[in-house]
């Protein structure tokens with residue numbers, strides 16, 4: 001993992017810590033306030049003020065961390081803790097010290113997972129001060145008048161039980177959840193790092209043949225007329241154009257993913273003849289099918305009118321067809337469009353390597369792939385974008401497969417309301 005990722009992870013950890021510590025501090029504020037009121041204890045009221053200030057500082061630090069000012073947020077958190085202990089010590093008596101000790105001990109115990117050495121030092125300093133206060137407080141006369149001894153003992157027992165229970169809960173339940181989310185965050189950062197590696201490799205791949213073909217083209221054009229061949233030049237241009245197309249598709253996919261993440265994927269639905277769209281896509285893919293050694297067949301029963309964004313519909317078809325040719329090379333690919341239960345159903349079926357059952361849902365997620373990157377290029381974004389487009393068009397997409405025997409992708413889209421006005425056309429291509 002590189003440096004910036006580690007920094008991001010640290011920021012995430014601090015944010016998680018603050019998010020988790022804030023409600024705990026609010027809880028303690030409540031406990032102090034209730035006891036201060038019940039016992040009419042100025043000492044506990046002082047304690048409540050100290051915890052209240054700490055809670056406010058945590059809220060402030062949380063806001064700082066959210067705006068990316070992590071170092072400042074850590075500074076505020078650590079110093080607020082010291083202020084709380086010092087302020088608490090002014091009003092100190094045994095009860096307050098015992099109450100304070102518990103949450104600090106709880107937090108100090110989970111610190112190794114938070115990787116905030118500075119914060120850790122403050123916590124342990126506070127713990128030291130607090131423990132010292134607890135011991136010495138028993139020897140000193142109280143600064144303020146104390147409630148009756150019996151009541152004090154009961155409150156102490158209750159407070160300690162409550163604090164121990166809360167600390168255990170924090171340790172066993174919340175910290176498990178915290179660790180789990182840290183694990184997820186780590187995985188997300190690792191996935192992103194891996195993605196950057198794959199993406200740069202994928203973007204680099206078409207550039208080599210592109211450069212080579214342009215070089216060959218230049219050599220071809222520099223030959224005197226009887227030796228130069230327009231056919232050969234055309235061939236070089238064809239290959240170069242295909243590589244440029246690949247690059248454009250990759251960059252478009254990346255742009256689409258950022259649009260989806262920012263919630264800005266715009267669709268411009270229009271009434272369109274889905275049959276026509278599918279026919280055109282299949283026609284467009286004929287040269288690629290020929291190169292992949294796939295017989296491409298199309299079956300349509302009737303003209304179906306849908307309401308989709310024509311360009312995005314084309315993108316869905318292109319993705320499914322190019323996947324079928326890529327993962328089913330050398331075997332037939334079947335495309336079918338039919339009316340089913342009042343909807344348009346498109347199926348793209350290949351007889352290629354298929355998909356393992358555990359991966360059938362996962363492949364629709366971002367960056368998810370079910371094949372080794374060494375054997376097949378790709379960013380794992382196509383199906384993610386396709387599913388977003390299809391669901392934004394009011395449809396669904398699913399995959400079915402028998403591993404080793406091929407995969408079938410099924411898209412269902414709503415039909416346009418006045419579809420019945422469209423004349424029927426004969427099936428087949």
Ligand code: ADP
Pocket residue numbers: 319323324327328350352353354355363368369370371377378379380381382383384406407
């Ligand atoms: P990419 O093809 O760039 O990896 P996609 O999002 O289009 O990304 O597909 C995600 C994964 O789904 C692929 O990596 C592949 O493992 C699997 N997949 C998609 N289509 C097929 C198919 N027709 N046959 C077998 N596996 C497929």
